[in-house]
Amino acid sequence: MKKFDKERLLLGLAAPLLAIVAAFLVTAVVLLATGKEPFSAFGIMFDYGVKSDSQVYILNKATTYYLAGLAVAVGFRMNLFNIGVDGQYRLAAFFAAAVGGALTLPGFLQIPLIILTAMIVGAMWAGIAGVLKVTRGVSEVVSTIMLNMIATAIIGYLLQQGRLGHLDSAGTKVATKPLPESAHFFSFTTQPDADPIWGFIVIAAIAGVAYWFILSRTRFGFDLRTVGASESAADASGVNVKKMVITSMLISGLVAGLIGMPTLLNDSYEYGGDFPTGIGFTGIAIALLGRNHPVGIALGALLWGFLERGTGKLEFEGYDKEIVGVIQGVIVLCVVIAYEVVRRYGLKRQQRQVGAKLAAQAANNSEKQEVSA
Amino acid sequence: MRRGTVHALVGENGAGKSTLMKILYGMQKPDEGTIAIDGEQVSFNSPGDAIARGIGMVHQHFMLADYLTVLENVVLGSEKLYGIGDKARAKIKEISDAYGLNIRPDAVVEDLGVADRQRIEILKVLYRGARTLILDEPTAVLVPQEVDALFENLRELKSEGLTVIFISHKLGEVLSVADDITVIRRGTTVGTADPANTTPKQLAELMVGSELPSPETRESTVTTTPMLTVSDLKLSAIDPDGVARSVLDDIAFTIHKGEVLGIAGVEGNGQAELVEAIMGMRTPDAGAVTLDGTDISTTPTRKRREDGIGYIPEDRHKHGLLLESPLWENRILGHVTEKPNSNKGLLDLKAARADTQRIVREYDVRTPGIDVTAASLSGGNQQKLIVGREMSHKPKLLIAAHPTRGVDVGAQAQIWDQIREARRDGLAVLLISADLDELIGLSDTLRVMYRGRLVADADPATVTPEELGSAMTGAATGHLEASAEDLAQAQAEAAAGREDAPGTVTGTAPDTDPRTGGEDR
Structure with missing residues (x-):
């Protein structure tokens, strides 16, 4: 059955490629409409995006995005739309920063403690949506959106002087107390004067492998995927669907808790007003782009980082930087459409192939019978 | 197909009956070939075209709104024909009386039984001016007495000059109601039969091309x-x-x-x-x-x-299979905690796949391999996989x-x-x-x-x-x-040779998955 596998791989690659090509075409039209020449813009993006310091930037960004994509993908595999990844990671990072700033322990204790705090906070926050869905039938889409808002409000309330906030020495911004040296995560130095690659990329890679292993090699993962594929079949097969909803929300939240960690432990070392926001939503786009596949998500995360880097340069060249938003939005739309088109085509095609093969077999058999008779 | 007759179309599941009907009703386009009505060649792009040509379809699964009255259900979508008021009610009465359908326009569908609902479906089609009716597995949901009543209705329709295409697996019924019979197998017409001098057994053998089980x-x-x-x-x-x-x-x-x-x-x-x-x-x-x-x-x-507990569910698409997953994953479904599928919390893909191969072989699941999705198998082969899976434990x-x-x-x-x-x-x-x-x-x-x-x-x-x-x-x-005479009759039938008794007619039962509308996937 190697042939089927190869075709499936081809079909799997066809969708994202189709989507990206379509997205660039649409963007080209948009650029033309704003009176700019599109191909030079793409040229600038590519030239700048492949420079070595850009590569470091993209890898660091992608680390965060990858974790966000994984967090969303866990939910997607189970047909849960965890829009709340955004609130979960911000709240998680905030409390992790507060805990980390308050303690000074040796690094091998301090860092795991911070990460663990983040994961637990993320999981608890996501768990609320899971419990509401199971016990009260509240759609996780609605509850997680609301929880995002509440997370923002909680952080806003606590991030004030006298509470968990802390005015920096320059007296210009309020943030959590900075993490001690011991809590700084290691990083890879590439060139002496350039930014280093965040060490958290290792954790992200481990998370990706764990995601793959749990989903495709364990009983638990099979149950989870079964619920995603057909809730009724899962129920009949003996999966406790309600328990599964809560468990997968918790896992999604655990991973979401990791999203803020690369920034916190490798870069900002504190949670302030300038801590990146909105990455949860980026994660949705990346999970879609990567088809919930660990490698696909990695490629999606890299593409996203690349687009951001490339368009940063566009701004200096006189282009509107909003164009990147357009490209990203168009990519997501194209991806959703392309996947559905390719999926349907693939299913139909397979049905036809199976039919044709069986007909051929049957024809062979009857021929043989006639010959022998 | 002659006007004013009941023409039966029989064949196994997957023989192509549904596809043929979909083409006739404009739901699917043929690759080749032509359709002629009254000697005039036609082509349908949508069910609307077919209705305009006087072809109506009564689906296996009723398409009625439970909380509306019969009248409302009938006029729904055809409000332009006779309005929605007394004129429509009069028309419904007229059709109902003409064909002996015995329908009360103001009853709420929810309160009606299956047989009544089926008559409403027939009336709906007639109301839209159909002269040719396609009935897809109409007897699947009826008990024997209701089947007889339906056949009475069909004879009425026939006597009024309407043409009925009757799709069924149940050969005894086909023989009792049809004027002409066409048998199809694997997408081609394999023969026609005259119901007057054909036994169910002959018909069934024509249909499957082999001896019959009981x-x-x-x-x-x-x-x-x-x-x-x-x-x-x-x-x-x-x-x-x-x-x-x-x-x-x-x-x-x-x-x-x-x-x-x-x-x-x-x-x-x-x-x-x-x-x-x-x-x-x-x-x-x-x-x-x-x-x-x-x-x-x-x-x-x-x-x-x-x-x-082994479980062969009623609705295999809903409860028995993951349609878009490969066969070997479907083999694991429901038995993920058991050998050979898993070992201490981890899936044993190799063993599961090997065992899927075994099931495919032993239970004669017709598939080119175990990596195809369950959806690409025919209904019968999906069922064989499920039976094999459940029996394997x-x-x-x-x-x-x-x-x-x-x-x-x-x-x-x-x-x-x-x-x-x-x-x-x-x-x-x-x-x-x-x-x-x-x-x-x-x-x-x-x-x-x-x-x-x-x-x-x-x-x-x-x-x-x-x-x-x-x-x-x-x-x-x-x-x-x-009762004594029933028993005597049954014994007489048995003595007369089992092949004529309805008990030996074992055409395939219909697939009534509501979502696929009787399609055999």
Whole structure:
């Protein structure tokens, strides 16, 4: 059955490629409409995006995005739309920063403690949506959106002087107390004067492998995927669907808790007003782009980082930087459409192939019978 | 096809009947070939075109709004024809009287039975001016008495010059109502038959191209060891109006090792709920379920399956398969905690795949490989995979809901054989089926379910489908005893040669998955 596998791989690659090509075409039209020449813009993006310091930037960004994509993908595999990844990671990072700033322990204790705090906070926050869905039938889409808002409000309330906030020495911004040296995560130095690659990329890679292993090699993962594929079949097969909803929300939240960690432990070392926001939503786009596949998500995360880097340069060249938003939005739309088109085509095609093969077999058999008779 | 006749189209599932009808009704376009009506060549792009040409289709699954009246249902979408008021009501009366359909325009559909609903569907089509009616498996949901009434209606239609295309697997019925018969197999016409001088057996052999199996099983393997005991099971559900309705009422029965207990009943009388209660997918309000001496009333579904309940679900797409997953993953489904599928929490892909190969081989699942999705197999092959999967775990109790529905004749025989064989080894089987011949042929004990109660029991050795049919509509209760003349007649028939008795006609039962509209995928 190697042939089927190869075709499936081809079909799997066809969708994202189709989507990206379509997205660039649409963007080209948009650029033309704003009176700019599109191909030079793409040229600038590519030239700048492949420079070595850009590569470091993209890898660091992608680390965060990858974790966000994984967090969303866990939910997607189970047909849960965890829009709340955004609130979960911000709240998680905030409390992790507060805990980390308050303690000074040796690094091998301090860092795991911070990460663990983040994961637990993320999981608890996501768990609320899971419990509401199971016990009260509240759609996780609605509850997680609301929880995002509440997370923002909680952080806003606590991030004030006298509470968990802390005015920096320059007296210009309020943030959590900075993490001690011991809590700084290691990083890879590439060139002496350039930014280093965040060490958290290792954790992200481990998370990706764990995601793959749990989903495709364990009983638990099979149950989870079964619920995603057909809730009724899962129920009949003996999966406790309600328990599964809560468990997968918790896992999604655990991973979401990791999203803020690369920034916190490798870069900002504190949670302030300038801590990146909105990455949860980026994660949705990346999970879609990567088809919930660990490698696909990695490629999606890299593409996203690349687009951001490339368009940063566009701004200096006189282009509107909003164009990147357009490209990203168009990519997501194209991806959703392309996947559905390719999926349907693939299913139909397979049905036809199976039919044709069986007909051929049957024809062979009857021929043989006639010959022998 | 001649005007003013009933033309039957018979063939196995997957033979191409549905596809042909879809083309006739404009739902699908043919690659080649032509359709001519009254000598005029036509091509349909949509069902609208077909309706305009006077072709109407009565689907296997009724397309009626439960909370609307008959009148409202009929005018829905054709408001322009006769309005929605008295004119429409008069027209409905007129059609109803002309063809003896006996329809009350102001009844609410919800209150009507299956046979009434079917007549509404027919009326709907006539109301839109159809001169050619396509009836897809119209008898699948009817009990024998209702089938007779339907055939009366069809004869009325015929006498008024309308043409009826009648699709069915049930050859006895086809022979009794059709004027012409076309048999198709694997997408081509393999023959035509004249119902006047064709026996069901000849027709069936034309249809499958081979000898016919029968569900007969007579040597008893029933033991006295109870395997499944259900006592005083009660279940109520809240219907859409917010009223609590009793779905299962004081259900009690025992299945012994080596026994097949058949449950007859018109669909929707609580059979599905009963199965789900035994599987642990629904929590009953009261009552106990005991499997092999252990009370499993509060045991979760997975544990029940591990303890030896095999499950062939009524709706295989909904409960038995992951349609977009490959066959080997479907082999794991429902048995993920058991060998060979997994080992201490980890999946054993190699063993699972190897075992899938074995099932495909032993149960003759026609597939080019185990990596294709379940959706790409035909209904019969999907069912064989499910049966193979459930039997591979050596169940103590097999719950088989419509095990041969939508399955071709060859596979049907195989599934029956497997059930019989496992029964010999002490398997207890709860068989739920709409195919009365299958029930009578396979069961050791028969019960009839009506409105959530077990209202009648019967001995499969003596009961006739007609008697079961009347109990299924609630007309008879208690122990069904064949009357003397019935018995004499049955014996005479048996003596006259089994091939003419309806009991040997074992066309495939319809696939009534609501989402696929009778398509055999």
